[in-house]
Amino acid sequence: MTLSWVPLGYRISMRLPKLFAVLILAGSPFLHAQDAPKSAEHRRIRIAAASDLMPVMPVLETAYEHATGIDVVVSYGSSATLATQIINGEQVDIFLGADFTYPERIVAAGMADSKSPVEYAKGTLVLWARKDSPYLPLHLEVLSDPRVKSIAIANELHAPYGRAAASALKYMKLYDKVAPKLVIGENISQTAQFVESGNAELGLISLTAAASEHFKQLGSYILLPPVSYPPIVQYGVVLKDSPNRSDAHAFMDWLTSGTVQANLPKLGLGAIK
Incomplete structure (x- = not known):
């Protein structure tokens, strides 16, 4: 195994x-x-x-x-x-x-x-996008922007960061609206890869990934409000x-x-x- x-x-x-x-x-x-x-x-x-x-x-x-x-x-x-x-x-x-x-x-x-x-x-949850994203500078309102077609989050059934992402979207009363746009990663590293590769336009990922040298060179992030998720x-x-x-x-x-x-x-x- x-x-x-x-x-x-x-x-x-x-x-x-x-x-x-x-x-x-x-x-x-x-x-x-x-x-x-x-x-x-x-x-x-x-x-x-x-x-x-x-x-x-x-x-x-x-x-x-x-x-x-x-x-x-x-x-x-x-x-x-x-x-x-x-x-x-x-x-x-x-x-x-x-x-x-x-x-x-x-x-x-x-x-x-x-x-x-x-x-x-x-851990800390962040919203991350590539430097070539049309949605920079990032702000939370971009999650409800109708132009956004895909948002990566981790599987809330398997990954604690996925549960946090789902909770944050529900807190902001956006979950139902963005549910059809969600690209689900099996874990938070796969979720980060989806948005890094361009297979998702935005990603709710861990600060550990977003703050790494690799991801800082590729994109930018903002923190999700701590009150929005457990x-x-x-x-x-x-x-x-x-x-x-x-x-x-x-x-x-x-x-x-x-x-x-x-x-x-x-x-x-x-x-x-």
């Missing part, structure tokens, strides 16, 4: 943060050690991460590997898909979801190494059957530490403390 498929084009585009990781991390408090411990040379943790983390994890991977010498291997997908795959037997050490619901399913299944999921970040509070769990539980818990402790949390806004995520 393999973790959820991510479109190749988007996977390639999200290499950019890794290429700039050394520059971003130079002198950064992300790093806690100058040299990795030799005892960690062959240790590895496997993380199943919600798709909104695709632009974020390469930077975190680089920082953590540099600080500890422990390899971090990440696969991406919608939170619902990843949770289902883990319950069905997919072997990972950590599941980082985009909300509480899906990590809680791992807890309820008796598969988590804790009694409840651990909060690690907060808070996107992201949680994770360590798997009880993980053969690397100590290393997995150490990663979660690092991710939720004050030092790392203070740097998450640079990557499009909100801190939990």
Whole structure:
């Protein structure tokens, strides 16, 4: 069994943060050690991460590997898909979801190494368009513009950002009006790819994608009003059957530490403390 498929084009585009990781991390408090411990040379943790983390994890991977010498291997997908795959037997050490619901399913299944999921970040929903869009500068009223033929959102049944997008459209009393125009991505990374490629004119995507160097070069974004959708509070769990539980818990402790949390806004995520 393999973790959820991510479109190749988007996977390639999200290499950019890794290429700039050394520059971003130079002198950064992300790093806690100058040299990795030799005892960690062959240790590895496997993380199943919600798709909104695709632009974020390469930077975190680089920082953590540099600080500890422990390899971090990440696969991406919608939170619902990843949770289902883990319950069905997919072997990972950590599941980082985009909300509480899906990590809680791992807890309820008796598969988590804790009694409840651990909060690690907060997400933000944005409206994004390419630089060649005729609807720039962006404003929320463009969502009701009759000239707009397609708006990308993630599947609200599988992706927390999709639920947030649907809630925002309903709050603005636009959902019924734009429903025929919606282009549905299986997860938030595929949703971003739809609007990046021009298969959708506008997209309701994650700030993690919109704030990445790749998407900042291609387009522009505005924030959705926070009041228009429920808070996107992201949680994770360590798997009880993980053969690397100590290393997995150490990663979660690092991710939720004050030092790392203070740097998450640079990557499009909100801190939990």
